[in-house]
Amino acid sequence: xxxxxxxxxxxxxxxxxxxxxxxxxxxxxxxxxxxxxxxxxxxxxxxxxxxxxxxxxxxxxxxxxxxxxxxxxxxxxxxxxxxxxxxxxxxxxxxxxxxxxxxxxxxxxxxxxxxxxxxxxxxxxxxxxxxxxxxxxxxxxxxxxxxxxxxxxxxxxxxxxxxxxxxxxxxxxxxxxxxxxxxxxxxxxxxxxxxxxxxxxxxxxxxxxxxxxxxxxxxxxxxxxxxxxxxxxxxxxxxxxxxxxxxxxxxxxxxxxxxxxxxxxxxxxxxxxxxxxxxxxxxxxxxxxxxxxxxxxxxxxxxxxxxxxxxxxxxxxxxxxxxxxxxxxxxxxxxxxxxxxxxxxxxxxxxxxxxxxxxxxxxxxxxxxxxxxxxxxxxxxxxxxxxxxxxxxxxxxxxxxxxxxxxxxxxxxxxxxxxxxxxxxxxxxxxxxxxxxxxxxxxxxxxxxxxxxxxxxxxxxxxxxxxxxxxxxxxxxxxxxxxxxxxxxxxxxxxxxxxxxxxxxxxxxxxxxxxxxxxxxxxxxxxxxxxxxxxxxxxxxxxxxxxxxxxxxxxxxxxxxxxxxxxxxxxxxxxxxxxxxxxxx
Amino acid sequence: xxxxxxxxxxxxxxxxxxxxxxxxxxxxxxxxxxxxxxxxxxxxxxxxxxxxxxxxxxxxxxxxxxxxxxxxxxxxxxxxxxxxxxxxxxxxxxxxxxxxxxxxxxxxxxxxxxxxxxxxxxxxxxxxxxxxxxxxxxxxxxxxxxxxxxxxxxxxxxxxxxxxxxxxxxxxxxxxxxxxxxxxxxxxxxxxxxxx
Numbered sequence: 001x002x003x004x005x006x007x008x009x010x011x012x013x014x015x016x017x018x019x020x021x022x023x024x025x026x027x028x029x030x031x032x033x034x035x036x037x038x039x040x041x042x043x044x045x046x047x048x049x050x051x052x053x054x055x056x057x058x059x060x061x062x063x064x065x066x067x068x069x070x071x072x073x074x075x076x077x078x079x080x081x082x083x084x085x086x087x088x089x090x091x092x093x094x095x096x097x098x099x100x101x102x103x104x105x106x107x108x109x110x111x112x113x114x115x116x117x118x119x120x121x122x123x124x125x126x127x128x129x130x131x132x133x134x135x136x137x138x139x140x141x142x143x144x145x146x147x148x149x150x151x152x153x154x155x156x157x158x159x160x161x162x163x164x165x166x167x168x169x170x171x172x173x174x175x176x177x178x179x180x181x182x183x184x185x186x187x188x189x190x191x192x193x194x195x196x197x198x199x200x201x202x203x204x205x206x207x208x209x210x211x212x213x214x215x216x217x218x219x220x221x222x223x224x225x226x227x228x229x230x231x232x233x234x235x236x237x238x239x240x241x242x243x244x245x246x247x248x249x250x251x252x253x254x255x256x257x258x259x260x261x262x263x264x265x266x267x268x269x270x271x272x273x274x275x276x277x278x279x280x281x282x283x284x285x286x287x288x289x290x291x292x293x294x295x296x297x298x299x300x301x302x303x304x305x306x307x308x309x310x311x312x313x314x315x316x317x318x319x320x321x322x323x324x325x326x327x328x329x330x331x332x333x334x335x336x337x338x339x340x341x342x343x344x345x346x347x348x349x350x351x352x353x354x355x356x357x358x359x360x361x362x363x364x365x366x367x368x369x370x371x372x373x374x375x376x377x378x379x380x381x382x383x384x385x386x387x388x389x390x391x392x393x394x395x396x397x398x399x400x401x402x403x404x405x406x407x408x409x410x411x412x413x414x415x416x417x418x419x420x421x422x423x424x425x426x427x428x429x430x431x432x433x434x435x436x437x438x439x440x441x442x443x444x445x446x447x448x449x450x451x452x453x454x455x456x457x458x459x460x461x462x463x464x465x466x467x468x469x470x471x472x473x474x475x476x477x478x479x480x481x482x483x484x485x486x487x488x489x490x491x492x493x494x495x496x497x498x499x500x501x502x503x504x505x506x507x508x509x510x511x512x513x514x515x516x517x518x519x520x521x522x523x524x525x526x527x528x529x530x531x532x533x534x535x536x537x538x539x540x541x542x543x544x545x546x547x548x549x550x551x552x553x554x555x556x557x558x559x560x561x562x563x564x565x566x567x568x569x570x571x572x573x574x575x576x577x578x579x580x581x582x583x584x585x
Numbered sequence: 586x587x588x589x590x591x592x593x594x595x596x597x598x599x600x601x602x603x604x605x606x607x608x609x610x611x612x613x614x615x616x617x618x619x620x621x622x623x624x625x626x627x628x629x630x631x632x633x634x635x636x637x638x639x640x641x642x643x644x645x646x647x648x649x650x651x652x653x654x655x656x657x658x659x660x661x662x663x664x665x666x667x668x669x670x671x672x673x674x675x676x677x678x679x680x681x682x683x684x685x686x687x688x689x690x691x692x693x694x695x696x697x698x699x700x701x702x703x704x705x706x707x708x709x710x711x712x713x714x715x716x717x718x719x720x721x722x723x724x725x726x727x728x729x730x731x732x733x734x735x736x737x738x739x740x741x742x743x744x745x746x747x748x749x750x751x752x753x754x755x756x757x758x759x760x761x762x763x764x765x766x767x768x769x770x771x772x773x774x775x776x777x778x779x780x781x
Contacts, residue, residue, distance in 0.1 A: 125606040125607075311643060
């Protein structure tokens with residue numbers, strides 16, 4: 001070093017990250033990130049070594065979703081970067097603010113098929129909000145400033161910084177970056193006043209209005225403004241999967257979840273509405289399977305910060321581009337309540353007519369299930385199921401026993417939908433699911449990230465035996481880093497949702513590739529990592545096991561041996577409208 | 586229907602790849618794409634000819650705007666603009682046919698760039714219809730090779746008019762003023778983006 005204030009690229013990156021307030025980085029180093037790890041030795045933030053880079057990305061996501069701050073993950077070049085990709089794609093789909101840092105081979109070797117080289121920037125083009133290949137160490141503070149700004153503003157999302165190893169060793173002085181200003185990026189925050197007036201006018205004269213709230217409400221921190229809108233207007237309100245928690249579900253206007261496995265009465269409310277107010281929701285294909293026929297009698301108001309979300313799926317009569325919180329503040333100033341008692345009564349009637357299946361009434365006789373299993377019938381003895389615990393009952397028990405301030409993360413499949421349906425969602429940023437990408441293996445690492453970000457809250461991962469095994473190695477991180485999350489596996493011995501679809505789509509076929517034989521003894525697995533393992537096989541064991549798990553100070557893995565033939569209802573089959581849900585097998 | 590979209594983008598390595606990746610990933614049908622630096626060396630102009638209905642076009646425009654490296658997007662549909670394309674064509678041409686080809690190129694205000702013993706290379710510029718017509722007339726001679734630049738286009742009038750017109754055009758779409766300002770920094774008319 002020629003002069004005293006010159007640092008290496010790695011030192012500059014570490015300092016720039018610290019200046020952004022980073023408190024933890026999840027990741028796995030490798031050859032080209034060694035200079036960076038050296039710089040991290042003296043950094044103020046914590047480095048959590050994961051067992052797989054995919055989990056590192058999901059931990060960053062869980063941290064971001066729970067705290068609202070930017071999550072940071074790190075991987076080396078080549079396989080490290082490709083392993084991150086699922087998590088980055090997940091963050092992109094679900095608008096989760098993360099910054100991913102990848103090592104890259106030396107600049108002079110780029111393009112030469114060097115050891116552990118992959119075109120990370122090229123591969124992540126369409127799954128990042130923006131990405132950078134660092135070419136000079138001196139530009140690092142500016143890049144980091146921009147990366148955090150882009151990740152966390154507008155419609156949030158993942159930003160990747162690819163750092164070649166030679167740049168990480170290059171000397172440069174540290175010049176703190178000014179506030180980021182990017183000429184190609186200026187999200188519209190304030191909604192157009194005329195459009196907001198139009199929305200208010202439609203609400204005032206609506207006879208069958210309904211709000212559909214999505215994650216945009218949580219991302220903009222607008223749950224209080226949303227509550228005010230609902231209290232002022234009395235509009236019934238459903239939420240998307242990622243919008244759960246936008247309105248407390250014990251609120252009288254709350255209809256709970258809308259969509260493929262949403263509440264039938266909520267789906268009817270949308271389908272028969274004369275006004276749908278979409279707030280920070282993107283009308284994706286789990287809500288609007290047939291966008292052309294979506295809410296056929298309704299005018300649609302759509303508030304979203306991302307103009308590309310508007311008009312992409314369903315037709316929109318009153319588009320409002322802007323930050324949900326700012327738009328709702330303006331809307332709340334002028335909105336008036338419509339008279340909709342008849343409509344509320346109609347929804348209440350649907351609610352009585354279509355109660356949420358709890359499992360007691362369904363799956364009594366699944367002869368077809370046994371036939372499809374032939375010749376393998378590990379869960380039947382003399383034609384009688386050996387399992388008795390209803391998965392829905394486990395979730396209801398968790399809902400009753402766990403502290404109301406808990407954070408629940410889920411994976412993907414039946415357990416995810418049952419959790420969405422049967423938990424009482426009261427608070428924002430408390431139900432963390434992989435919505436858009438539908439990533440099995442998301443829930444456990446996301447729980448670890450959430451717990452690191454919110455150490456004072458109970459964090460529970462409700463998962464399936466299929467999903468859990470996709471990232472179960474992170475038990476080592478839970479134990480070593482002392483991250484006391486509670487993992488509840490609804491163990492039904494199969495890829496339940498895929499099996500359910502196999503039944504729906506291919507009548508009479510045997511189960512193909514969905515029966516999870518050969519899974520480990522999960523209690524022993526937990527013990528092998530040094531965590532507490534518990535099991536419940538009978539109904540009367542569910543509550544005591546959950547109580548013990550919740551009371552345990554360290555990480556716990558619970559094997560809930562639930563009935564295997566249970567299917568998740570209601571279910572709107574793909575390609576059907578929201579009023580065409582199946583209620584049972 | 587074919588639409589012309591003009592985008593001002595950061596003139597940096599990798600930007601073309603990002604835009605190409607977006608177009609491919611979203612499944613848009615791009616008929617032609619041309620790129621070149623503007624008078625500001627930090628900015629390039631890309632001109633897209635896109636096939637699709639208004640809905641597709643609106644998505645292409647919005648998705649392009651969503652890219653951080655894209656500074657400004659203008660949709661030329663229903664606007665008054667100048668478009669040009671350059672074509673180079675090598676035509677089979679025994680010496681006896683030269684006269685006919687030279688005559689043809691005169692009519693099209695093209696030029697002869699190269700002469701070989703059995704071929705002639707011609708150059709012409711014009712809008713897409715003119716280029717297509719020329720190619721059809723050259724075809725009977727035997728086209729050996731052809732290279733086209735793809736369209737480039739600019740709005741007529743001075744920059745102030747362009748921005749005024751820009752708002753008018755966007756208002757044409759199903760979404761009146763609201764989408765327009767939100768959709769693109771382009772429509773704010775300044776956005777610190779010099780019009781090339």
